[in-house]
Amino acid sequence: MANHELRTPVAIIKMGAQLMKRRGTYDDRAVDTILSQTDQLGRLIEDLLATSQIEADRLELRLAETDLAVEARGVVEHLQLAGRAVRVDVPAEPVVVLADRQRLVQVFVNLLTNAAKYSPEGSLIVLTVARRGSEAHVSVQDQGVGIPADALPRLFSRFFRVEGTAARVQGVGVGLYITRRIVEAHGGRITVASEPGRGSIFTVILPRSEPKASDTPDH
Numbered sequence: 001m002a003n004h005e006l007r008t009p010v011a012i013i014k015m016g017a018q019l020m021k022r023r024g025t026y027d028d029r030a031v032d033t034i035l036s037q038t039d040q041l042g043r044l045i046e047d048l049l050a051t052s053q054i055e056a057d058r059l060e061l062r063l064a065e066t067d068l069a070v071e072a073r074g075v076v077e078h079l080q081l082a083g084r085a086v087r088v089d090v091p092a093e094p095v096v097v098l099a100d101r102q103r104l105v106q107v108f109v110n111l112l113t114n115a116a117k118y119s120p121e122g123s124l125i126v127l128t129v130a131r132r133g134s135e136a137h138v139s140v141q142d143q144g145v146g147i148p149a150d151a152l153p154r155l156f157s158r159f160f161r162v163e164g165t166a167a168r169v170q171g172v173g174v175g176l177y178i179t180r181r182i183v184e185a186h187g188g189r190i191t192v193a194s195e196p197g198r199g200s201i202f203t204v205i206l207p208r209s210e211p212k213a214s215d216t217p218d219h
């Protein structure tokens with residue numbers, strides 16, 4: 001499956017470049033295609049590299065204080081989600097966790113691209129970041145195809161894809177596997193709630209690195 005997913009974008013990128021070379025003109029649509037295919041290929045390579053690191057028990061984390069509210073806004077600003085609108089709901093105050101920023105971005109990107117891939121064009125995706133006591137909650141909600149209950153226990157396994165709904169969409173089935181491993185490596189957990197035909201909500205829960213309100217002196 002990965003063979004096909006790796007070769008297709010390379011072929012499309014090459015065709016776009018050849019087209020422009022043959023015509024000797026700049027073609028905006030061809031360039032957009034090249035850029036989106038390059039992004040897709042880049043993400044797939046990142047996911048496959050992360051998978052092999054996880055398999056070798058070598059997922060390295062470079063931890064630093066990271067504001068989830070800032071990261072959420074940054075990811076949405078840079079991600080192309082093909083005709084799906086994204087609402088970002090973050091609090092005004094920072095939501096700081098001790099995390100590997102790049103890995104966290106990978107988590108955001110995986111959940112958001114899935115939300116877009118498995119939902120109809122024109123539908124809404126809601127990304128929420130919130131403080132809940134000593135934890136930070138990040139949720140990605142879509143109005144997509146949803147996930148049947150019997151698939152939920154296997155959803156985070158390597159190479160698992162839901163029969164039927166996933167076949168029409170590009171992917172190799174490692175995104176959620178990596179996502180869960182990254183979240184767990186940060187001492188967190190991930191949950192999913194879904195209703196077939198109505199949509200899904202994935203929630204990542206991480207320990208906050210800020211002092212709890214009860215720990216701060218009140219004078």
Ligand code: ADP
Pocket residue numbers: 110114115117118142144145146147155160161162163165166170171172173174175176177200
């Ligand atoms: P991929 O998208 O590459 O197949 P993932 O590991 O990211 O792999 O997801 C595994 C499977 O879970 C997908 O193939 C799809 O069937 C299902 N899935 C993931 N996210 C969603 C979602 N937001 N809505 C519906 N199904 C989803």
